[in-house]
Amino acid sequence: MKTFRSRLLLALALALPTAAAAQRLDPVYIEDRLNQLQQSITMLTGQIEQLQYRNQQLQQQMEKMRADYEYRLDQLEKGGGRGGPRPGGSPSAAAPPAGPAPAAPPPAESANSDQLYHEAFKKLQDGDYPGAERGFKSFLQSNPRHVLAGNAQYWLGETYYARRDYQNAMTAFAEGYKVYKTSPKGPDNLLKLGITLAALGRKTDACAMFAKFNQDYPRATDLQKRRIDQERQKNGCG
Numbered sequence: 006m007k008t009f010r011s012r013l014l015l016a017l018a019l020a021l022p023t024a025a026a027a028q029r030l031d032p033v034y035i036e037d038r039l040n041q042l043q044q045s046i047t048m049l050t051g052q053i054e055q056l057q058y059r060n061q062q063l064q065q066q067m068e069k070m071r072a073d074y075e076y077r078l079d080q081l082e083k084g085g086g087r088g089g090p091r092p093g094g095s096p097s098a099a100a101p102p103a104g105p106a107p108a109a110p111p112p113a114e115s116a117n118s119d120q121l122y123h124e125a126f127k128k129l130q131d132g133d134y135p136g137a138e139r140g141f142k143s144f145l146q147s148n149p150r151h152v153l154a155g156n157a158q159y160w161l162g163e164t165y166y167a168r169r170d171y172q173n174a175m176t177a178f179a180e181g182y183k184v185y186k187t188s189p190k191g192p193d194n195l196l197k198l199g200i201t202l203a204a205l206g207r208k209t210d211a212c213a214m215f216a217k218f219n220q221d222y223p224r225a226t227d228l229q230k231r232r233i234d235q236e237r238q239k240n241g242c243g
Contacts, residue, residue, distance in 0.1 A: 118148045122157060129160055138164040155181060155188025162197060175201045192222040192229050196236070203240050212242035 125140025141161040148154060162177030178201055181194030199214035218225070218233045225233075236242075 118144065118151055119153075121147070122151075122153050125157070126160060129164060134164045134168050155185030155190045155194075158185055159190040159194050159197070162194070162201075166197065166201060171201050171204045175205065186221070192218070192225045195221065196229060196232055199233075200236060203236070208240045208242075211240055212237065215240075215242055 121140065121144045125137050125144060128134075128140055129137035138161060141157045141164065144151070144157050145154060145161070148157075151157075158177065158181035162174050162181060165171070165174035165177055175198065178194050178198035181188075181190065182198055185191060185194065195214060195218055199211045199218075202208075202211035202214060215233050215237045219230070222229070
C-alpha cells in the first residue's frame with residue numbers, strides 16, 4: 006500500500022508544472038533561448054571557418070614545399086646527378102638555365118594580417134565586443150581584399166548585434182552584402198541584414214531581403230535556407 010501511495014505521489018509531482026517548466030512555456034523565454042542557441046551555432050561556425058582556413062594554408066605550404074623539392078630534384082637530374090657538367094665540357098654541355106623559381110612563401114604582412122584577424126575573433130569569442138570591433142575594423146582597413154575580408158565584415162556586424170546596437174549592425178551587414186557579396190559569408194551577411202531590419206521594426210524591408218536570398222544564393226547551405234524560411238514565417242512575409 007505504501008509503495009502504491011509513493012508511486013501515486015511521485016506521479017502527481019511529475020504531472021504538476023514546476024516553476025522552471027512554467028518558465029519554459031513563456032514565449033519570451035523560448036525566444037531568448039533560441040537566440041542564444043543561434044548565437045552559439047554562429048560562433049561554432051566561425052571556429053570551423055578558421056580551422057578550414059588554417060588547413061588551406063597548410064595545404065598551400067605543403068604544395069609549395071613539394072614543388073620546390075621537385076624543382077631541385079629536376080635540376081640535379083639535368084646536371085647528371087654528380088654536381089653539374091664534366092670538367093672541360095663545352096658550354097652546350099653545361100646544365101640548362103634554371104627554370105622559374107618556386108613560389109615564394111607568403112610575405113610577413115600576410116602572416117600579420119592573419120594574426121590580426123584571429124586575435125579579433127578570439128576577443129569576439131571571449132565576449133570582448135568593443136575589442137573585437139576595433140580588431141575587425143583595423144583588419145578591414147589594412148586588408149580590404151584579403152580572403153578573410155568578407156568574414157571580418159560579417160563578424161564586425163556581429164559585434165554590434167550582440168550588443169543590440171542594431172543600427173550599426175544593419176550598416177555592417179549591408180556593407181558585407183554589398184562589397185563582399187560573393188564571399189563565403191555573403192549569404193550570412195544577407196540573412197543577418199534581414200534579421201537586423203526586423204529587429205529595428207522594418208519588417209517590410211526585412212522580408213525584401215529574405216526574398217532576395219534564394220535568387221542571390223541558390224547554392225546556400227540547407228541550414229541557411231531553413232533559417233530564411235523560419236525568419237520569413239516569423240515575420241509574416243508573404
